[in-house]
Amino acid sequence: MSNPSTTTAPPPVQLLNVQVDGVWHQFPKGTRVIEACTQAGKYVPRYCYHPKLSSPGNCRMCLIEMGMPKMGADRKPETGADGKPVINWIPRPQISCAQDVAEGMGIRTDSPMAQECRKGVMEFLLINHPLDCPVCDQAGECRLQEFSVEYGNDSSRFLEEKVHKPKHVDLGPRIVLDDERCILCSRCVRFTKEIAKDDALGFVDRGSYSTLTAHPGRRFDNNYTLNTVDICPVGALTSKDFRFKMRVWFLKETRSICTSCGTGCNTVIGSREETMYRQTPRENNDVNSAWMCDYGRLNFHYLHDERRLTAPLLRQADHTLQPVEWRKAFATAAQQLREFKGEEIAVVASARMTNEELYMTRRLADALKCSLVDVVPRTGEADDILLSADRNPNTSGAQLLGIGGDKLGSRLAEIVEGVRTGKIHAVVCLGEDLSEQGLDAKVLEELPCLVAMSILPNATTRAATVVLPGSGFAEKRGSMINVKGRLQRLNHAIPSPGDARDDWEILRDLIQALTGSNGLYMIEDVFKAMSNDVSALQGLSLSKIGDLGVQVVTEAESREVPKTPLETATAAQPT
């Protein structure tokens, strides 16, 4: 999946007059010619150009005709009858990916010269291409295919034998390379050097025998390799995880976010019926530029784990857990919880839950008159690209909603101690596993009331008195706040398996079983109630969050979004 090619233009300091295919337009200074053409509705085909990478100008697909204003004797532009500058057309075609627009510039994207150039480049790219579209995983989202239709010849003039190169190259743990399909655009080379800061790829040999390869003795194995599959304009780089699983044209696309760390990279989930096949990064210049890490990208297969909890379970007299109807599960959980006083109950929630779920958790705690509520912190090693040390996606949300006190996790020790000493008799565990907090199965099994909401079985669900099967991130809607304080949306891409339900609904129904109706029918109602309670969310709604999110709290982490060379250059300029 390629991203829409939009760049954040620098602040519109100055507007320049530029003629595109005969029509005068205005563009902010600093706009690339190729971007200006897109903005003018004249898309210029390209392979090597990527708005987030440096421009080597190597594919030559974006050649256009360009001109500059004709200067009169007074060194001022001559004007024509229409009062506009007269353009001196440059006799050689120019690439549009590496130059910025200039005052009075003329561009012809479709003149005979431009057309001839594109046709020539298309032919050159195809003569040595294996044309194995029927078995190529890129088919359907291949730029070569796409542009062949528009600019290619209908028959080949090539009588020679094609150049042969390595196929099925095992480039790294997640990537397979077909060098014959590679059109040598160097996008992957530039990505891994400029963005992933790992100069791992390059070309060997020369001329038409040039071959992409990893540095000798090295594997292409950094945590960002799969982005190269996204930006490879052809099917040369394929993901071992995704290849041959599904033809892309069958995939439904759902805009969402990654929930594997606090960065919250924006994504597109590709799914068909009840199966999620992949997620790819979606451009958001305030969060992840156009990238995501491999760890986050691949961290979704657990949604299709065959051990998924698909029905509520109740502990029976014979100590086994048996499936029951939801109504029975709620009634039993409520009945068990009602046995205890607020100070005898603890709630352990998760910062992987959405704001809406955490808000309902707070309501549940209120209904239980329980004040011992906390979430489990989760940390790992950060890199200086995207991956955050905070491996919970919604720590900021938990903080904003006041779950877990000033420092998240600071009350966990008290809860654990309470369970051990018998001070706490009932625990509601939401999306976490208490065994990871040092409570072993024996201690947990002795709890007279342990209500566990989870999507996969764990030590806690196995010891629980009531198990409530919830939904994974691709199966629900809701919002989260990333480490930089940006409120973002999850969207429903696939149904939850079996009888598993959306977590916020589970919490609502549990509260309802405890205290009666609460007037929350839709997730929008939850957000509304929450935004009334939390000033930072005031005036917002799920739909107002939009696809790119909104900043709601000040940055908790001063993580830099990877910048394009252009963005870096503009940022470095004194203004």
Place this chain on the structure above:
Amino acid sequence: MVSLLKQPHPRETRMIFKNVDRPGWKPDIDSYLGDGGYEQLKKALTMTQVGVVDEVKASGLRGRGGAGFPCGVKWGFIKQDSPKPIYLICNADESEPGTFKDRYIIHQDPHQLIEGMVISCYAVNAKLAYIYIRGEFPEGAKILERALAEAREKNFLGKNIQGSGFDCEIYVHRGAGAYICGEETGLIESLEGKRPYPRIKPPYFPAVLGLYQCPTIVNNVETLCHVKHIIRLGGAEYAKIGKPNNTGTRILCVSGDVQKPGYFEVELGSLNMGEVINDLCGGMKPGRTLKAIIPGGSSAKVLRAGEKYKIKEKGPDGAMVDKEITLEEIPMDFDTLAAVGSMAGSGGVIVMDDSRNMVETLANINEFYAHESCGQCTPCREGSLWMQKITRRMVSGEGATQDPKVLKSVADNIAGKTICAFGEACAWPTQSFLAKFPDEFAAKAQKNVTPREVSDGVALQGGRPVLVHDHEVAAASEGGVPEKIAPWELSNASKAGEI
């Protein structure tokens, strides 16, 4: 270092090559100092930096590396008060086929180059310079290292040169053997330790964003040597050598079907091609006649004997008049060679007689360019090999009727559409050979060959039938054809309707 010619030809004007093949001459600093060496550097150091640039501008010196760009104008692009360091690079990659001059300067008169370079560094305010020497010249690199050490010892290099306050250091960098390292931005990439992928211009004009993104001047060995003589003579006096806009001397490297090939330093435009062949080189080989000349290295467009070329000449009243001349009458200077549709290029004059087949000659040239294309940009990468394959096939007797047409269109689709001038360098031979010798190409393009046809399962490729797709083999073998069937057998089987 076997020299081809010991005595300079009487029609030569030896300035740069004064010490080449000079009896008793050694490439060491004592020889050089004994002959007035480094005096021009001392003189330049008493001038202002801008003053030196102005002399070079006044001299009209044009680059000897290939493009013939005015040297002083190039230097003028450098902002001497640049906050970044300024670099000077001597291009000693000398790989253009037919060119053999820079190596003799390096081997026999390295101090002349060093003196020219230090003066040039002073002019553009470069404190650091590199000599990028072709990988295949290991001996040259050693000689240069030795000469640099000698110059350093005598303070013609290093800190505070001759008490002037000017510091300058020169390093030798050896290439690894690729023609494209001679292209100045490819050279810069290579010097930075990368693959020599030429850079796009704009924005990477060396004078603005060159070595390590700093202002950089790249000049050819011969060009830099001339700077010394410009200081010696003064720009205006130097400009009197040669012709207006084509000033100074130039070393011609003549190869091919002449009696005495070799290098000759002549005043620009003072000899025409006929004189170069007949006077300097002792004429064509016995019994042979001139067929064609490539006048400026293999990239230059070929010129055919027997054709008339139009030039403009100053008439008796001073006005420019049109004139038709023969190939032999073309004077060897930048402007005339450009006017007749070729170029002075690197000074490599390749002479061909009537025994040469032009398709074979072009095939040879195309082998070179297909091998040397850096592979960075699409038209040159794919087009250079395509042209090589076509001409190779034509030479092997498998030329198809459409080959000349396809060849021309492939070359047309390269020239002017690439990152660097290699695009033109590899397209011009094909374009010009086809234009000048269409009959010879037609003669070698007689077969009726249709492009690969998928429906047949096979297509004639390079004269041999080759299977179109791997999966078609699979499909065929599923149809009961033995797995190890030869493609041509498959084609027969196919025709017999068995699969």
